[in-house]
Amino acid sequence: MKCKNSTATISLKTSDGVEFLETHLNQDRQPDWIIPALPVHLVAEWILLHLGPRRLRRISLPSEIETRVPHPIRGPEGNIYVSHADFLCPDDCDEPQGICTVTRAVRNQNMFELLGSLDIDGFKALNIRSHQLGPGIGGYRPQQLFELMAIVDRTRGPILMSTACRCHGVITGLERL
Template identity: 45%
Template sequence: MHNNKDQRGNPTNPTRFWILGAGRFGQIAVKRITRHIPEATITVVDQKPSTMDGKDISAVREDGIQWLNRTLDPNASVDLIIPAIPVHVAAEWLKLNLKHLFHINPLLIQDSWLTRLPHAMRGKTGQAFVSHADFICPDNCAEPAKICTHTGKPRPMDLFRLLGKFDLDDVRPIVIRSHQLLPGVGGIYPADLMAALDTVCNHNHRPMMIATACRCHGVVDFMRLNKKAVRPVNVEPCS
């Protein structure tokens, strides 16, 4: 398989995968990737011992966010990062990268914001989950661009586009798209995480909505950054 790249430099046929989480959704991702992409190399990261094995599958026993923070850089051997843990991976990764330079202040999601987000539901740790669907989607949805596979009706505007257009007071929306790889399996391009970090660093004076979303579903966190008075030595996440 030729690993060509799109206009943004992301691989059009990814073959190198990091899967964060070895639970149900992590196992689904492994099974579907190995079935449909025989040349794939996969790293599965989970704090619990992983039973996944194969000649091109590596298991790492570690916290997924901490490992991602330590391992991801512009030259990392990965084409697509597949979050399969019950946290907002992009937001938590950004926080780890920024904590040495900024005080990170989570913002309470106002009720007036929630009412403007589709089918929004508060999470247990301060984030909100949003969705175009008011039903449970099948875990093998192929995410077609125009028609919902469940209802057969025209799909609303892609959620990642909708969130990017939201005007919530003075809040700056920063949206990382989750790209569909296979039915029920989506992931984030590493370059998109890096671009989000650069954007956050350059707009830290405004409250921000950090969102990860595919066409139908997403998770959002709100935060504000305040620069620390003393700059730590050799810490340059925003360069």
Template identity: 30%
Template sequence: MTPRTDFRDVVVIGGGCYGSFYAGQLAEARTRGKITFRRVILVDRDPACQAVRSGPLPADFSLTGAEWNSFLDEFLNREPPPDGSPDDAIVPSPLMPHLMAHWLQRLTGRHWPGSVAEAVAVDRPLGTPYDVLAPDGTRYVSFADWLCPTHCIEPHRCPVIRGPRTWEMKDALAAYVARLDRDRPTAGPALFVTRHRAFGVGMFDVAEAREARTLLGEAVGRGADLVMATVSACHGAVGMLRVTNAGRVL
């Protein structure tokens, strides 16, 4: 299915070098009729970030001075649009922490009182060419064992190997969860899948956050770990939540 290019609001995480670039690309894409949106919101705690220092923002672009976590808590709690209407999307930054995993972790106690979601290390390798466990327990994975082009849109024909891109991280994570579930109840994966939309800008749909919230509820009900990941076709950051209630694992 072709990723959509009509949106309600588009959130850009960060107003630094990446956020400024993405904002400029989105403005140009709209001018050329490649994308539509109501507004673009850049989120940065620094009100004098690079996006502002570079000059006036385009029409329908704004900067929200806020911490990313607090902004997402409010933004992702909004009512979805009517069926068939443009929805929201988020442009992640390559340098951001695993914000969506942190959001799901905070969400647990608010939606399921008495439950606590603990981030646990993703100990088992996924098996991709690049597969590294970070000190915070997040597993960073990639099908590329080479240096990718800057702002690569991950086309069906890989520009580095000059051949078909035969891999898809979304499918690899579904198989990974199935393997984990054989040893311990494991739900998911709750995926935030970044796809190229226009002029080198990738984003994931906020509808995926709503789906992730549903999967979290299923994990609470099953007493299962929840695997969640922010991914593209080639790369990903993978986290895992373990839910406890009244001092015991559900």
């Protein structure tokens, strides 16, 4: 298969996204971007798998978080999903800096900044920023994952692990053992 306007050849592989990342991602062979287009918190799940159950486990998020973030929704797996929007965003949103595409209202704080600075007693807030790569498409560099992994590996105790762009995010409770 060839990409449009490119001489690069690509191949299609199907597998569990977290397991694929664990098997194929390493410091010596990195893709340009990781686009987490799957219905799990890829960062948290990859770090859980990579460090293993003797070093890291999932924990419940404190309800206090829901009073500190905009429009929280707790998912069935325990993650908290957050958004500056109280409406369905358009698929082609280009995530402009400082304002909402739909309302034109000023965005006072980027979600990645808010989640990365959450101060919940006993928890260390860690965030990986998802960058807008195109309308409705976000991703992060592999090096961001490796740097976050190193921080998690040095941390002890409860962690608020989040991934967020300017407007939306997901938080997972983890504990480094």
